[in-house]
Amino acid sequence: MATSDPRTPSPRADPLTVEVVELIGEVVGRYHEEYEEAAAGHSLTGAQARVLGLLFVEPMPMRRIAQKLKCEPSNITGIVDRLEARGLVERRPDPADRRVKLAAPTGEGAEVARSLRDSLNFAREPLAELSHEERVSLRGLLRRMLGGEA
Amino acid sequence: MATSDPRTPSPRADPLTVEVVELIGEVVGRYHEEYEEAAAGHSLTGAQARVLGLLFVEPMPMRRIAQKLKCEPSNITGIVDRLEARGLVERRPDPADRRVKLAAPTGEGAEVARSLRDSLNFAREPLAELSHEERVSLRGLLRRMLGGEA
DNA sequence: TATTGTTATACTCTATAACTATA
DNA sequence: TATAGTTATAGAGTATAACAATA
Numbered sequence: 415m416a417t418s419d420p421r422t423p424s425p426r427a428d429p430l431t432v433e434v435v436e437l438i439g440e441v442v443g444r445y446h447e448e449y450e451e452a453a454a455g456h457s458l459t460g461a462q463a464r465v466l467g468l469l470f471v472e473p474m475p476m477r478r479i480a481q482k483l484k485c486e487p488s489n490i491t492g493i494v495d496r497l498e499a500r501g502l503v504e505r506r507p508d509p510a511d512r513r514v515k516l517a518a519p520t521g522e523g524a525e526v527a528r529s530l531r532d533s534l535n536f537a538r539e540p541l542a543e544l545s546h547e548e549r550v551s552l553r554g555l556l557r558r559m560l561g562g563e564a
Numbered sequence: 565m566a567t568s569d570p571r572t573p574s575p576r577a578d579p580l581t582v583e584v585v586e587l588i589g590e591v592v593g594r595y596h597e598e599y600e601e602a603a604a605g606h607s608l609t610g611a612q613a614r615v616l617g618l619l620f621v622e623p624m625p626m627r628r629i630a631q632k633l634k635c636e637p638s639n640i641t642g643i644v645d646r647l648e649a650r651g652l653v654e655r656r657p658d659p660a661d662r663r664v665k666l667a668a669p670t671g672e673g674a675e676v677a678r679s680l681r682d683s684l685n686f687a688r689e690p691l692a693e694l695s696h697e698e699r700v701s702l703r704g705l706l707r708r709m710l711g712g713e714a
Numbered sequence: 715t716a717t718t719g720t721t722a723t724a725c726t727c728t729a730t731a732a733c734t735a736t737a
Numbered sequence: 738t739a740t741a742g743t744t745a746t747a748g749a750g751t752a753t754a755a756c757a758a759t760a
Binding site for chain 1: 580581582583584585587588589590591592594595596597634684685690691693694696698699700701702703705706707708709710711
């Protein structure tokens with residue numbers, strides 16, 4: 415019964431596409447591993463590192479953090495609580511709307527975020543294997559893949 | 565003070581590399597989103613879907629699942645418990661070593677795993693934007709990036 | 715009334731350490 | 738004694754629902 419063989423390829427997926435998808439899966443796996451490691455190097459969880467990185471680019475209301483991370487706003491309360499307890503983030507009032515709290519990195523938080531970003535750039539350097547031309551080519555392909563955004 | 569500007573680029577990262585890294589980050593984000601969505605479509609968590617997908621390729625001892633997922637073996641107990649409670653996975657004795665339990669998908673589990681894989685192949689089809697030649701090129705670049713493995 | 719952030723609750727994932735049954 | 742799987746525990750992330758303050 416060929417239909418119960420685990421490796422029966424999906425009808426619409428040609429072998430080339432399947433292989434590219436698998437390779438992307440590996441890149442995703444590596445990226446995550448290295449991201450978690452880098453976060454752990456600063457005693458942060460992945461979620462905490464993502465929030466800190468986001469606020470490092472631009473302070474923002476709690477609600478917007480949740481939108482960026484695609485999770486419920488109630489979760490952000492706890493994550494920012496823990497970052498605040500470590501002195502990496504602070505909550506500021508929004509002069510324009512007293513309901514809103516703006517989360518922003520402290521000086522130390524900014525330092526950690528910078529260090530995190532740099533260690534990530536280093537960690538992600540399987541790119542070092544590629545020549546300048548190849549990176550240009552890869553950039554173009556990824557842009558096309560991701561469509562009209564960014 | 566230029567040194568405290570959030571966007572000061574890391575000394576060693578040229579703009580091209582930084583952009584490629586950012587693009588890879590976006591691919592990673594999309595991939596994850598779509599993976600979680602596909603899992604949720606079957607009322608599975610991401611971790612449960614990963615374990616089921618792994619066992620679909622090849623049944624294996626609990627311990628090896630943990631190695632594959634790079635987590636502690638004690639976590640696998642709970643994940644397999646929940647998959648077993650839903651009738652998607654079963655634990656079989658290993659004739660060769662009575663300490664070992666082999667986890668394997670049931671018939672229904674295999675169906676779910678197949679459906680999950682297919683919906684992922686579908687979801688991951690931002691690749692459809694690329695021509696055959698471009699996919700070949702992307703495959704080559706990803707292979708080089710990932711080094712001598714796979 | 716609607717919105718922002720929070721609290722309360724319950725579930726899952728995670729690591730650590732101690733336990734059991736085998737080897 | 739060493740290993741496979743489990744249990745117990747505690748911390749973190751997640752969604753849901755209800756709440757206070759403000760708009």
